[in-house]
Amino acid sequence: MKKALIAMSGGVDSSVAALLMKEKGYDCIGATMKLFDSEDIGAESGCCSLADVEDARRVAMSMDIPYYVFNFSDRFKQDVIGRFILAYENGQTPNPCIDCNRYLKFDKLLLRARELDCDCIVTGHYARIEPDKNGRMLLKKAADLSKDQSYVLYHLTPEQLKKVVFPLGGMTKSEVRAVAERHGFVNAKKRDSQDICFVPDGKYADFITLYTGKTYPEGDMLDTCGNVIGRHKGIIRYTVGQRRGLGVAAGHPLYVRDVNALDNTVTLSDNSGLYSAGLIARDINLISTDEISSPIRVKVKARYRQTEQPAVAVQTEKDAIKIIFDEPQRALTKGQSAVIYDGDTVIGGGRIDEIIPADAERSAY
Numbered sequence: 001m002k003k004a005l006i007a008m009s010g011g012v013d014s015s016v017a018a019l020l021m022k023e024k025g026y027d028c029i030g031a032t033m034k035l036f037d038s039e040d041i042g043a044e045s046g047c048c049s050l051a052d053v054e055d056a057r058r059v060a061m062s063m064d065i066p067y068y069v070f071n072f073s074d075r076f077k078q079d080v081i082g083r084f085i086l087a088y089e090n091g092q093t094p095n096p097c098i099d100c101n102r103y104l105k106f107d108k109l110l111l112r113a114r115e116l117d118c119d120c121i122v123t124g125h126y127a128r129i130e131p132d133k134n135g136r137m138l139l140k141k142a143a144d145l146s147k148d149q150s151y152v153l154y155h156l157t158p159e160q161l162k163k164v165v166f167p168l169g170g171m172t173k174s175e176v177r178a179v180a181e182r183h184g185f186v187n188a189k190k191r192d193s194q195d196i197c198f199v200p201d202g203k204y205a206d207f208i209t210l211y212t213g214k215t216y217p218e219g220d221m222l223d224t225c226g227n228v229i230g231r232h233k234g235i236i237r238y239t240v241g242q243r244r245g246l247g248v249a250a251g252h253p254l255y256v257r258d259v260n261a262l263d264n265t266v267t268l269s270d271n272s273g274l275y276s277a278g279l280i281a282r283d284i285n286l287i288s289t290d291e292i293s294s295p296i297r298v299k300v301k302a303r304y305r306q307t308e309q310p311a312v313a314v315q316t317e318k319d320a321i322k323i324i325f326d327e328p329q330r331a332l333t334k335g336q337s338a339v340i341y342d343g344d345t346v347i348g349g350g351r352i353d354e355i356i357p358a359d360a361e362r363s364a365y
Contacts, residue, residue: 288346
């Protein structure tokens with residue numbers, strides 16, 4: 001009998017994923033990753049709370065499967081919270097869910113699965129895994145595009161995908177809840193978490209100052225000509241495209257165009273100044289191919305909630321991809337990830353490291 005380690009968050013998705021694997025005949029083990037204590041982050045959070053652990057435990061007991069809590073808090077502190085803070089301190093806007101998947105769920109937990117002689121790890125992500133004609137494992141969008149999470153999974157490698165199962169990839173959210181209700185799961189109607197787990201109130205700058213104990217100095221706000229037009233309250237409080245809380249009076253709306261950690265400045269512009277021709281992504285991972293040796297037509301998501309945009313992509317270095325969009329894109333942001341698609345297949349992606357100005361030569365070379 002095959003053995004599966006189920007990542008159980010206490011939510012309905014991972015609970016139904018566990019049930020589906022058990023129904024397929026797998027010998028299942030439920031596990032919750034303990035990533036932090038609420039008192040460590042100065043707030044009560046749903047994720048990692050005692051209530052979540054208890055929900056996961058009760059669902060596991062109802063299915064008669066063993067259940068464990070694994071403490072990965074040191075790794076989470078280093079590779080998720082640490083990277084989150086460092087990005088903001090460098091004028092970038094990170095996506096910590098991508099780092100959590102990369103360093104915790106599909107690294108640390110996968111290693112634990114091997115130690116337990118499990119054949120695979122299972123999560124409640126909405127995405128699909130399918131082989132291509134040569135047997136290479138591909139990451140694909142979920143059937144329910146409104147819930148698709150392939151964007152935050154782009155760092156998975158073909159080798160890792162051989163050891164991962166996403167049972168919900170072909171289901172809708174309503175179907176998942178219906179399964180949970182039929183089986184009497186305590187979390188069948190539990191709402192989805194919308195926030196970063198360790199910043200449940202969404203106040204990122206307040207979290208960073210509390211967690212680090214640092215104060216971040218004020219600095220100049222500039223217009224696009226370099227003229228000082230105001231003062232900012234510390235660069236960690238600003239992100240590209242932001243309009244609220246700027247404290248600068250003008251006869252028209254102003255937005256954050258650039259956050260410069262080197263000279264501690266924030267540059268503002270009108271809306272037209274937010275558009276860029278493309279980007280360069282680094283720290284890349286390719287799934288469906290080993291390299292992008294020549295320019296290819298693709299679609300790209302430059303942030304999680306963005307609709308994919310048509311573009312041309314080419315690998316300019318071993319660890320760099322240049323992307324030129326068909327149409328200028330608004331508020332491309334360093335620290336976010338650009339994920340490249342061919343239809344419903346994830347080609348790969350990387351962290352946005354450079355922004356190509358709107359007036360640059362529109363070439364992928």
